[in-house]
Amino acid sequence: xxxxxxxxxxxxxxxxxxxxxxxxxxxxxxxxxxxxxxxxxxxxxxxxxxxxxxxxxxxxxxxxxxxxxxxxxxxxxxxxxxxxxxxxxxxxxxxxxxxxxxxxxxxxxxxxxxxxxxxxxxxxxxxxxxxxxxxxxxxxxxxxx
Amino acid sequence: xxxxxxxxxxxxxxxxxxxxxxxxxxxxxxxxxxxxxxxxxxxxxxxxxxxxxxxxxxxxxxxxxxxxxxxxxxxxxxxxxxxxxxxxxxxxxxxxxxxxxxxxxxxxxxxxxxxxxxxxxxxxxxxxxxxxxxxxxxxxxxxxx
Amino acid sequence: xxxxxxxxxxxxxxxxxxxxxxxxxxxxxxxxxxxxxxxxxxxxxxxxxxxxxxxxxxxxxxxxxxxxxxxxxxxxxxxxxxxxxxxxxxxxxxxxxxxxxxxxxxxxxxxxxxxxxxxxxxxxxxxxxxxxxxxxxxxxxxxxx
Amino acid sequence: xxxxxxxxxxxxxxxxxxxxxxxxxxxxxxxxxxxxxxxxxxxxxxxxxxxxxxxxxxxxxxxxxxxxxxxxxxxxxxxxxxxxxxxxxxxxxxxxxxxxxxxxxxxxxxxxxxxxxxxxxxxxxxxxxxxxxxxxxxxxxxxxx
Numbered sequence: 001x002x003x004x005x006x007x008x009x010x011x012x013x014x015x016x017x018x019x020x021x022x023x024x025x026x027x028x029x030x031x032x033x034x035x036x037x038x039x040x041x042x043x044x045x046x047x048x049x050x051x052x053x054x055x056x057x058x059x060x061x062x063x064x065x066x067x068x069x070x071x072x073x074x075x076x077x078x079x080x081x082x083x084x085x086x087x088x089x090x091x092x093x094x095x096x097x098x099x100x101x102x103x104x105x106x107x108x109x110x111x112x113x114x115x116x117x118x119x120x121x122x123x124x125x126x127x128x129x130x131x132x133x134x135x136x137x138x139x140x141x142x143x144x145x
Numbered sequence: 146x147x148x149x150x151x152x153x154x155x156x157x158x159x160x161x162x163x164x165x166x167x168x169x170x171x172x173x174x175x176x177x178x179x180x181x182x183x184x185x186x187x188x189x190x191x192x193x194x195x196x197x198x199x200x201x202x203x204x205x206x207x208x209x210x211x212x213x214x215x216x217x218x219x220x221x222x223x224x225x226x227x228x229x230x231x232x233x234x235x236x237x238x239x240x241x242x243x244x245x246x247x248x249x250x251x252x253x254x255x256x257x258x259x260x261x262x263x264x265x266x267x268x269x270x271x272x273x274x275x276x277x278x279x280x281x282x283x284x285x286x287x288x289x290x
Numbered sequence: 291x292x293x294x295x296x297x298x299x300x301x302x303x304x305x306x307x308x309x310x311x312x313x314x315x316x317x318x319x320x321x322x323x324x325x326x327x328x329x330x331x332x333x334x335x336x337x338x339x340x341x342x343x344x345x346x347x348x349x350x351x352x353x354x355x356x357x358x359x360x361x362x363x364x365x366x367x368x369x370x371x372x373x374x375x376x377x378x379x380x381x382x383x384x385x386x387x388x389x390x391x392x393x394x395x396x397x398x399x400x401x402x403x404x405x406x407x408x409x410x411x412x413x414x415x416x417x418x419x420x421x422x423x424x425x426x427x428x429x430x431x432x433x434x435x
Numbered sequence: 436x437x438x439x440x441x442x443x444x445x446x447x448x449x450x451x452x453x454x455x456x457x458x459x460x461x462x463x464x465x466x467x468x469x470x471x472x473x474x475x476x477x478x479x480x481x482x483x484x485x486x487x488x489x490x491x492x493x494x495x496x497x498x499x500x501x502x503x504x505x506x507x508x509x510x511x512x513x514x515x516x517x518x519x520x521x522x523x524x525x526x527x528x529x530x531x532x533x534x535x536x537x538x539x540x541x542x543x544x545x546x547x548x549x550x551x552x553x554x555x556x557x558x559x560x561x562x563x564x565x566x567x568x569x570x571x572x573x574x575x576x577x578x579x580x
Contacts, residue, residue, distance in 0.1 A: 048171040057167075
């Protein structure tokens with residue numbers, strides 16, 4: 001694939017928005033920026049994503065990050081290939097209060113032919129690190145490679 | 146706490162149902178059994194929890210498990226204490242098709258005074274292992290211990 | 291590979307012993323049993339594997355488990371294939387006192403064509419769980435498959 | 436503890452060298468720099484730390500990182516407190532050839548009163564990332580706080 005056929009950032013964002021999953025819409029993830037080395041998004045912490053009145057649910061944090069890691073992989077796949085998450089690990093550092101937005105930023109640790117490893121920082125609006133997620137995506141070869 | 150003041154399984158289930166979080170309701174988790182050494186629940190894989198037409202979203206799987214590990218901890222807490230997830234790791238083994246139910250079963254690896262470690266098996270209706278989640282819960286001492 | 295060409299347990303153990311790594315010998319791992327669904331081994335906690343006078347070093351525990359997961363994979367590989375660990379996660383539950391033996395038991399969570407997932411329980415002589423390790427092994431296709 | 440009682444970098448390094456464990460000496464870890472926000476060290480990949488002729492053993496990589504995370508915690512503990520690793524997760528990215536040195540750099544994700552979370556990058560001499568380790572250390576309060 002010649003380099004100049006690479007889609008522009010706006011094209012990438014548009015393309016990824018078309019592929020977004022029912023679950024990412026159900027969560028309410030809003031993509032802000034998509035490049036081969038950075039996916040950035042926000043997730044407003046509505047009541048439905050929280051633990052009673054206290055904080056964004058840890059499960060919502062992991063689900064947010066999982067979406068971003070998958071998108072980051074898709075952007076880097078060869079034509080026709082797919083991806084699936086094979087493992088994901090989260091450390092929870094600080095609570096995200098409801099009413100705030102969680103900000104997710106995904107960057108690569110490894111972009112290989114068979115696996116990619118992504119790290120996602122979930123931050124609060126005040127910039128404090130809320131959670132860090134490291135996940136491995138398997139690259140599934142296309143049928144008609 | 147004398148042993149005979151332990152709530153019955155039905156009491157535990159009723160008590161835990163009252164505490165369930167907005168996020169667990171949003172996902173649609175249905176608790177089946179809650180004891181100090183087992184939490185069992187189902188989650189019907191509605192479209193909103195899936196990746197397009199293909200499978201239950203990995204993020205929904207992790208969120209399901211996180212809820213069960215938190216409930217399992219709550220059932221074992223001393224009076225007044227709370228809990229928060231400090232880390233969670235998932236291996237994804239097989240896809241759960243939409244329309245099916247995912248079944249979660251959480252059992253203890255460690256029930257200590259400062260941390261508890263739980264393992265949750267997420268299975269498909271055909272009994273195949275779909276994912277395995279290991280998570281650490283911090284025990285937060287009660288204000289009026 | 292026809293089923294009846296499967297090596298016997300004694301053959302497997304002998305074969306795996308020949309392949310053992312310089313690092314597993316340096317640690318002092320003693321294989322007890324090797325089958326396609328179980329690897330069992332001991333590791334005497336000599337001073338060199340401990341944190342001062344207190345306990346078996348967490349790093350030695352992880353290294354012990356990593357060896358067992360790799361062996362378990364090798365036993366299940368098709369001819370000519372290799373393997374490498376792509377990720378490993380450990381929860382530490384209880385200390386293993388020096389002078390004791392740590393016992394490791396590795397069982398499969400998944401044996402697939404591209405990845406295998408193994409769980410290793412590290413126990414103390416008194417049977418108490420000391421650590422639990424979950425690791426993913428990549429299957430590397432043989433040159434001349 | 437007033438800030439001006441903080442030990443100098445050279446003092447920290449000397450103090451940490453005195454505390455090093457039998458296992459870290461057995462591995463051959465050489466500390467290069469120890470500050471409250473960075474621990475840097477090298478580990479020459481001798482034959483004993485490798486998988487046959489191929490590469491540094493994954494278990495040796497995890498053990499190397501575990502040592503650095505523990506040291507990083509010790510440097511940040513209040514007087515009299517101790518620490519233990521409660522969980523550790525490693526993603527393996529690239530092999531470290533024998534004869535080379537592995538370089539480890541540990542930086543904080545979280546330095547709290549009850550837990551600290553550290554991330555260690557293990558790199559090869561050519562600067563390529565070989566593995567990334569995230570670990571949680573429990574802070575054990577001193578007897579005479």
